[in-house]
Amino acid sequence: MRSFYYTCPENFGLHVCVICPPPAERHAGCSCVTASVDDIHFEHTIGVGKVVSIIAKVNRAFTSSMEVGILVTCEDLYTDRHWKVCHAFATFVARRTEAGKVQLKQVIPHTQKEQMEYSLAAERRRMRLIHAEIITDLLNSSTAQLGEFQEFEDSVLAERTRVESVELVLPPHTNHQVSTFGGQIMAWMENVATIAASRLCNAHPTLRTIDMFHFRGPSHIGDRLVLKAIVNNAFKHSMEVGVCAEAYQGGEPLRHINSAFMTFEVLDGDRKPCTLPRIRPEPVDGKRRYQEAIARRKIRLDRKYIISCKQTEAPLSVPWDPSNQMYLSYNNVSALKLMDTRTNWVLTSEKNKVRLYTLEENHMLCIKVEMHVSVPAEQAFYLLSDLRRRKEWDRHYEECEVINQADEDDTLYRIVTPSVSKGGKGKDFILLASRRKPCDSRDPYLIALRSVTLPTHPPTEDYTRGEVLCAGFTICEEFSAVTKLTYYNQATPGVLPYISTDIAGLSSSFYSIFSACSKFLEANTDGVCAQPPSSF
Known part of the structure; x- marks a missing residue:
């Protein structure tokens, strides 16, 4: 567990990145790398000067990967109020050694809560493995409806929201494995995504979710990171921004190292979501991203109202498709x-x-x-x-x-x-x-x-x-x-x-x-x- 005063938004991802690997590496007995972070949903925002606590714990180990549960809470020392900020699950993979692939020891749950997380980790892993198939199937089954794109007079060109930035990886940006902190990359990606979202709404947006944050490869000191963001689709009260990070050094070709989809809202004075302008996607790739954003929104709604629903609040029967x-x-x-x-x-x-x-x-x-x-x-x-x-x-x-x-x-x-x-x-x-x-x-x-x-x-x-x-x-x-x-x-x-x-x-x-x-x-x-x- 780590607690700290929240003074700089860009440092939040770094704190998460620092607190998560130790439990994974302690369990594995060797170095580990982050493979992905699943479906982060920010229930509340954090104000500067608040105390943030991050708890990370290994829920379950599989053959060479493990799931680490992450809970972020916030505390106001002046009012003695506590609240949950977000709950996420990260997948860590043990690095290969000279002896070959590392076989992880099993986690032994002791309490009822640990047993529940241990059991559910297997089902969450199953969902991760088939997530891409679900998106593809959903797009294929809904081609007719998704293909009916309607232009509006007040729509904003997606191209107007495109953002590209370059960052240089310096020693303070790297971890003990001399790789760039995943939290640092997340902070840079969030920065360009926020700019893209602001260009759509001409206001300051609030980050609500991060989906499919995948680490496809490492980056090191001296790498240039090219960060690209664009608004894929705008719904009534939220928008999805696609972000990718590519790395290169010298005359090397670009290599894709990270990608994620971030959902933003714009809040009014009463902290209620504002209505957003429509987006006009670019031809071909823009329309593909536009349609895929609709599919991901459908999945987010399913996740919110099916998985997140407490058993005592769940409807007896739910529609299946x-x-x-x-x-x-x-x-x-x-x-x-x-x-x-x-x-x-x-x-x-x-x-x-x-x-x-x-x-x-x-x-x-x-x-x-x-x-x-x-x-x-x-x-x-x-x-x-x-x-x-x-x-x-x-x-x-x-x-x-x-x-x-x-x-x-x-x-x-x-x-x-x-x-x-x-x-x-x-x-x-x-x-x-x-x-x-x-x-x-x-x-x-x-x-x-x-x-x-x-x-x-x-x-x-x-x-x-x-x-x-x-x-x-x-x-x-x-x-x-x-x-x-x-x-x-x-x-x-x-x-x-x-x-x-x-x-x-x-x-x-x-x-x-x-x-x-x-x-x-x-x-x-x-x-x-x-x-x-x-x-x-």
Whole structure:
């Protein structure tokens, strides 16, 4: 942790850059380099004279890379007020040694919070790896709408916002590895981006987000850094500025070392966002950047209203489409991982080593069913991840059909369940099922379920539409061919009638259902494959 008086905005990135590598290098036991910094969202600004605290901690290590969580807070010593400035995640890579590629030791989480960050780090890594594909798919699927560029009389030429600056890397700009501080490059990039944004609005803009800050290569003492910025698109209250940094020395050709996308707002006297003028993009590359900015804005909105939404505030069902699939899947898996890290469960009932637990927290009721089965974890994972086979052991599943195979690990299903009362209507559910294999031996297999809405499958008069906020399985092999199977469900009005009698102790249907599940798993040892449900 580092605390300092905030006296110069340009030094902020340097402080972040200085505080983050030590935890990474301490864990790796060798020098590390920053690969990227993810999706920085500035919730509040920092005033000169305030005390800023930066905390950095390794959340998880993979083969040769690790995720470092960064939390920036601010303190006003005169009013004793504290507030969060931003939260970000940096990826560090261990430098190769003479012995070859460094194999990082695993992080061992101790607290519930550490366990949650450890689990979510794997899902965030998955999102980083497929981010470019999501942008491409979104652009391809929206070509018709994005292509309809409309010119406005008061629009500003994008070319007018173009900024180019050259900086010389001097010894004070470099770290202990004699490479330019990433925070210094970030400060220089922010400087040219701010100038570009100011040229659009003729006012002082406020930085709100930094996306996709990628370190593509190092720069050293004596390098000239060419920093370029241009406004890619202007929306009603915000604008996106694309920035890149290129380096050269002497007569060398330019080499691309950094890039990022920064979002700015202009605030009025009441700290409310002002309406911005339209942008008129340049032909070809300008229109491409204009369209890509729309796609990234879509992703930022998904991230804000899907991932950042607290579970107690989340809607039961959210609209699904291919463009927000990545973030819905992340939210689906992270909600289950969060439930799995909780420790204050209360044992409600037990029968023949099948245990039912409950947890009441923040006006929400969660249940957990736990048992051991004599089958390998991978086999149980593939059998349970195909929900169409669940009706073979769960009497609450009457029908199950695959609506859409989003990708290899994410599937949309329609489930039909019987009525809990005589003469009542049955219920149907539209569920997103996200399955995940372990990243290492301490991770369980995961099958996460949550409700979504689809315009192709609206509610019908024949069934009452039910909703699932969070449910699913964690599957962990404890011994050879002995697997711990845990089922979770965050009770909703649509689900509660099916489980309330068990919680109240009026029945033990949970035992009969999960006993049938155990027999189903043990009876289907052959023919299990790793294909997605649509391939079965």
